[in-house]
Amino acid sequence: MQLRASIKAGTIVGATALFFTISGMFNALAGPHIAGVSLSHIILALMGLWGGWLTVRDLMGGEESPPPWQTTLSGALAGIIAGLWIAPLVALASAIDVRYVLDSVTPDTITILSFGRSLPQGVLLLVGGLAVLSMATALLYPYLSRANLQMRQDISTSGLSGPAFFSGRSVRVILPLTLLGLLVVLAPLRLGGYYDHVLGSVGIYVMMGLGLNVVVGFAGLLDLGYVAFFAIGAYAYAFLNSPKYNMHVGFWISLPIVVAIAALGGILLGVPVLRMRGDYLAIVTLGFGEIIRLFLNNLVKLTGGPQGILDIRPPSLPGIDLGNPLAFYYLILVGCVATAFVTSRLDRSRIGRAWAAIREDEDVARAMGIDTVKYKLMAFAIGASFAGIGGSIFASRQAAIFPADFTLMVSINVLCLIIIGGMGSIPGIIAGSVALIGLPEMLRGFSDYRLLIFGALLVIMMVFRPEGLIPSVRRQQEIHEEEEKLGIATAAT
Amino acid sequence: MLQVNDIHTYYGHIHALKGITFYVSQGEIVTLIGANGAGKSTTLNTISGILKPRTGSVLLEGAPIHTKPAHKVTGLGVCQAPEGRKIFARLTVRENLEMGAYTRKDKAAIQEDMERVLELFPRLGERLHQPGGTLSGGEQQMLAIGRALMSRPRLLLLDEPSMGLAPLLVEQIFRIIQDINKQGTTILLVEQNAQMALAIAHRGYVLETGMIALEGTAKELREDPQVRAAYLGAT
Numbered sequence: 046m047q048l049r050a051s052i053k054a055g056t057i058v059g060a061t062a063l064f065f066t067i068s069g070m071f072n073a074l075a076g077p078h079i080a081g082v083s084l085s086h087i088i089l090a091l092m093g094l095w096g097g098w099l100t101v102r103d104l105m106g107g108e109e110s111p112p113p114w115q116t117t118l119s120g121a122l123a124g125i126i127a128g129l130w131i132a133p134l135v136a137l138a139s140a141i142d143v144r145y146v147l148d149s150v151t152p153d154t155i156t157i158l159s160f161g162r163s164l165p166q167g168v169l170l171l172v173g174g175l176a177v178l179s180m181a182t183a184l185l186y187p188y189l190s191r192a193n194l195q196m197r198q199d200i201s202t203s204g205l206s207g208p209a210f211f212s213g214r215s216v217r218v219i220l221p222l223t224l225l226g227l228l229v230v231l232a233p234l235r236l237g238g239y240y241d242h243v244l245g246s247v248g249i250y251v252m253m254g255l256g257l258n259v260v261v262g263f264a265g266l267l268d269l270g271y272v273a274f275f276a277i278g279a280y281a282y283a284f285l286n287s288p289k290y291n292m293h294v295g296f297w298i299s300l301p302i303v304v305a306i307a308a309l310g311g312i313l314l315g316v317p318v319l320r321m322r323g324d325y326l327a328i329v330t331l332g333f334g335e336i337i338r339l340f341l342n343n344l345v346k347l348t349g350g351p352q353g354i355l356d357i358r359p360p361s362l363p364g365i366d367l368g369n370p371l372a373f374y375y376l377i378l379v380g381c382v383a384t385a386f387v388t389s390r391l392d393r394s395r396i397g398r399a400w401a402a403i404r405e406d407e408d409v410a411r412a413m414g415i416d417t418v419k420y421k422l423m424a425f426a427i428g429a430s431f432a433g434i435g436g437s438i439f440a441s442r443q444a445a446i447f448p449a450d451f452t453l454m455v456s457i458n459v460l461c462l463i464i465i466g467g468m469g470s471i472p473g474i475i476a477g478s479v480a481l482i483g484l485p486e487m488l489r490g491f492s493d494y495r496l497l498i499f500g501a502l503l504v505i506m507m508v509f510r511p512e513g514l515i516p517s518v519r520r521q522q523e524i525h526e527e528e529e530k531l532g533i534a535t536a537a538t
Numbered sequence: 539m540l541q542v543n544d545i546h547t548y549y550g551h552i553h554a555l556k557g558i559t560f561y562v563s564q565g566e567i568v569t570l571i572g573a574n575g576a577g578k579s580t581t582l583n584t585i586s587g588i589l590k591p592r593t594g595s596v597l598l599e600g601a602p603i604h605t606k607p608a609h610k611v612t613g614l615g616v617c618q619a620p621e622g623r624k625i626f627a628r629l630t631v632r633e634n635l636e637m638g639a640y641t642r643k644d645k646a647a648i649q650e651d652m653e654r655v656l657e658l659f660p661r662l663g664e665r666l667h668q669p670g671g672t673l674s675g676g677e678q679q680m681l682a683i684g685r686a687l688m689s690r691p692r693l694l695l696l697d698e699p700s701m702g703l704a705p706l707l708v709e710q711i712f713r714i715i716q717d718i719n720k721q722g723t724t725i726l727l728v729e730q731n732a733q734m735a736l737a738i739a740h741r742g743y744v745l746e747t748g749m750i751a752l753e754g755t756a757k758e759l760r761e762d763p764q765v766r767a768a769y770l771g772a773t
Contacts, residue, residue: 395640402637405626412586412620414612414641414689 051119054099055126058092058175062131068497069149071157085157093178096123100179101186113187120183121176128172131158135171139164233374241370243486245442248377249435250482253459254466254474255384256431261460262469262517263392264424265404267327269456270314270334274429276341276451277310278303278436283354283446296360296367296441300434307433308426315425319418322407334456342448353447357440373442380438384431385471391427392469400424458482465506467513476514539564539724540585540616540693545594545604547577547584554580556748557594562693562726567719569727569735569756571769572745578728579621581745582695585726586618587611598693613641617691621698621728623678625685627671631662634670634681638688648688655684658714676707683714693724700731712738732769736760744769 065071071085078084097120104116111119135158137143138150159167233241253275260268281303285294294302314333318326341348348354359368360376367376391397399420402410411417440446458481466477485499506514540562547555555577562568570578583589585596587608596604603611612618617638626634635655639648656663659680665673670681679699686694696715700708708731716738719725729735736742736756744752744765752765759765 398633398637398640401629401633402626402640405628406624408588409620409624409626410637411588411608412612412618413637413685414609414617416607416609418607 048119048122050100050103051122052126053103054096054123054179056130057099058096058123058127058179059130062089062092062127063134064501066131066134066154066158067147067149069151069154070498072149072151072153075153075157083157086160089158090174090178092127093124093175094182096120096127096175097179097182097184098186099123101183105186113184116186117180117184121180123183124176124179125172127179128175132168132172135159135168136164139167229378233371238370241374243483245370245374245377246486247478247482248374248381249439250459250462250478251381251475252377252384252435252438253432254462254478255381255388255471256428256435257459258428258463258469258471258474259388259391259400259431260424260428261463263388263397263404264400264421266421266424267323268330268425268428269327269453269460270330270332270337271428271432271459272451272453272455273314273334273337274307274310274432275436275439275455276337276448277429278307278433279440279446279451280341280348280354280436281306281433282437282440283357286358286441287354288356289349289354293358296358296437300437303433303437304430307429307436310433311425311427311429312422314429315422319421331453331456334453338448338451341451348448351448353445354440355445357444357446359441359444373438377438380434381475384434385475388431389471396420396423461503465503465513467516470513470515470517473513473515473517480514539599540726541597541600542581542585543595543597545581545584545591545596547580547589547591549580554748555584555591558745558748558750560743560750560753562724564724565719565722566741567715567725567727567739569729569739569742570745571729571732571735571742571759572751573768574730575747576745577748578745579697580748582618582697582726582728585611586616586695609641612689615690615692616695617686617689617693618695619682619686619697619699622701623675623682625670625673625678625681628669630667630669631673631681632666634685635662635688638685639690641689647690651688651690655687658687658717659684676703676711679703679707679711680714683711683718687718687723691723693726694718696725696727698728698730700729700734708734732765736770 065088071089074085074088075083100120100123101116104111104119134143134150135155138147139155139159143150158171160170161167162170233244236244253271256274257268257271260266260271282296282299284290285292285299285302286296314330318329321329342351344350359373361367366372399410399415402413402415403417403420407417439450443450462477462481463474464477465481466475467473484502485496542558542560544557544559545555546553546557558577558581560568560570570581572578580589584591584604587603587606587610591604594604595602598614598616603614603616606614626637629637635652636648639651642648656666661677662680662684665677670678673681679701683694683696683699686696699711699715703711712734715725715727719738727735727739736759739756741755742753742759743750744759752759752762754762760770
């Protein structure tokens with residue numbers, strides 16, 4: 046039993062390390078140093094710690110926990126097993142040139158993995174190091190988990206009694222949130238144009254994610270054509286603020302007009318699909334998204350066709366230039382905060398309750414006296430409005446838009462970030478956007494392997510945390526309930 | 539109170555109800571009994587507005603309701619506890635009950651009714667913060683009835699409250715239905731368990747293949763040789 050836990054943990058960690066080695070990620074990460082240690086060595090060390098953690102978690106799962114010496118030993122064993130996954134490759138590659146087969150395993154890789162030492166010493170250092178680190182977490186785990194439990198208890202009790210501000214809650218919840226808020230507001234000042242632009246993109250997706258969350262997460266209507274409203278918003282803004290029709294209405298006046306047009310688009314989509322559910326709804330909305338894109342592409346006289354619309358004016362405020370990435374970042378930030386505020390209020394309102402009922406069971410919702418037609422259309426319209434605002438900002442920021450900006454991929458990305466972040470959860474969607482839109486940019490250092498790594502992360506994520514990064518309480522319950530049911534079913538058979 | 543006049547309801551081309559006529563008076567328990575596929579649930583769904591009759595009318599205190607959408611019918615005080623205990627499985631018991639009061643805005647009275655429902659079904663009180671889906675079958679049925687009561691209906695439509703429950707629980711639920719009726723709610727009860735239904739009802743109708751085959755007081759039906767042979771299992 047103990048042996049099995051070590052082998053399992055060692056294999057997971059070893060295979061990950063092997064993947065990192067073969068894909069050349071250790072090479073790519075060797076550059077940046079933190080406190081004098083290269084990033085690849087830090088990641089290697091983290092892998093060692095991870096191995097110990099996996100082992101102990103597995104061992105502690107049973108009725109009674111094994112004695113500490115046993116968990117410590119198992120941890121060490123897991124580290125050795127993990128090391129044995131890459132040690133042969135290191136040994137082989139330092140003896141002969143393997144680049145004909147594995148073109149990313151360069152002499153540099155070997156230098157990194159053997160810490161610059163010669164063959165026997167280097168490999169021993171690698172395996173030994175992993176073993177020591179893995180053993181260390183295994184040894185410390187019981188203390189850490191006890192502290193963690195204590196902290197959770199503190200939070201739950203302080204949530205129930207006492208003034209929140211003076212209790213543990215204020216330190217553990219409010220303080221980090223304030224710091225995060227300050228970081229979000231101040232960091233872009235020092236980051237520079239490129240990062241401001243990336244963060245701006247993340248923000249636009251946050252707004253769209255929150256909007257789609259109203260439709261999919263709150264009302265349970267699977268919409269795969271969400272990009273249509275983004276496109277409608279962008280083009281509506283472009284028409285109003287470019288030489289194309291020689292109108293220069295200005296950002297602030299355009300905004301309510303764009304919202305109205307996008308909401309109308311939402312209702313336009315909503316009416317024909319009122320009777321559809323689940324898969325059928327998804328297919329029809331998917332078609333709607335494509336129809337809008339094809340219209341934009343082919344109505345050349347009206348929309349400029351594939352050449353798009355150029356020279357779109359940025360927003361302006363008297364005395365302030367809003368045309369640079371930093372200003373856009375703050376504009377988008379304000380939009381995100383407003384969207385998050387509005388959607389969270391909606392969730393807790395009477396409308397939100399009606400949506401919850403429709404999501405759970407439309408027929409029963411009607412029997413409860415809920416006007417399902419009205420609330421479904423409302424969900425489509427509100428979701429569309431947020432995409433419309435996102436589209437306006439997108440158009441004004443890009444200064445030029447083309448039908449190719451509004452492909453199905455945008456809808457899928459928005460849906461993905463909701464699922465990854467945690468459906469129905471507002472902080473989850475923000476985390477999802479950062480992960481899904483920000484991460485590919487951050488991973489640019491990996492060049493060719495960027496999307497491979499990204500895909501692998503998505504798969505890992507869905508296997509280990511299907512409820513999303515920061516799930517809503519209800520969604521988490523749901524998934525774990527299913528697990529419990531499955532557990533009972535397997536126990537019975 | 540409720541007058542159903544010669545309704546014909548179709549599922550596409552299938553002629554499910556072939557002219558059903560009956561009435562329910564204020565304060566009564568009226569039961570519709572019959573075999574599977576006789577049209578009992580279809581009749582209920584036509585009354586509650588989920589289905590529309592092709593011809594015929596449903597009148598609530600003289601005013602037609604068959605032309606109104608389902609959510610409006612609920613607003614008029616006709617509430618259905620649907621077949622198969624369709625509760626909101628992921629919402630808590632409390633949220634389920636609150637959802638029942640969706641059409642109402644009088645917060646104090648809603649709170650009163652919540653207490654009344656919890657008095658009727660003490661088991662629900664113990665499970666207020668549990669998701670509805672984790673309740674047992676009997677508790678889910680209690681929740682479905684309780685939720686329907688939260689809309690403070692004048693006419694409560696119950697669709698097979700005994701379905702899939704243990705005999706002891708069925709008795710308990712039927713006693714509660716009787717209590718609800720004594721507190722002034724008119725009840726239209728659809729049941730396959732004719733024995734239990736006729737034991738608590740004032741009057742009853744026997745449905746067969748979309749038509750009313752027999753009608754009478756519960757006592758008459760209980761003693762009717764045809765009913766005894768077909769539904770009560772007497773030899």
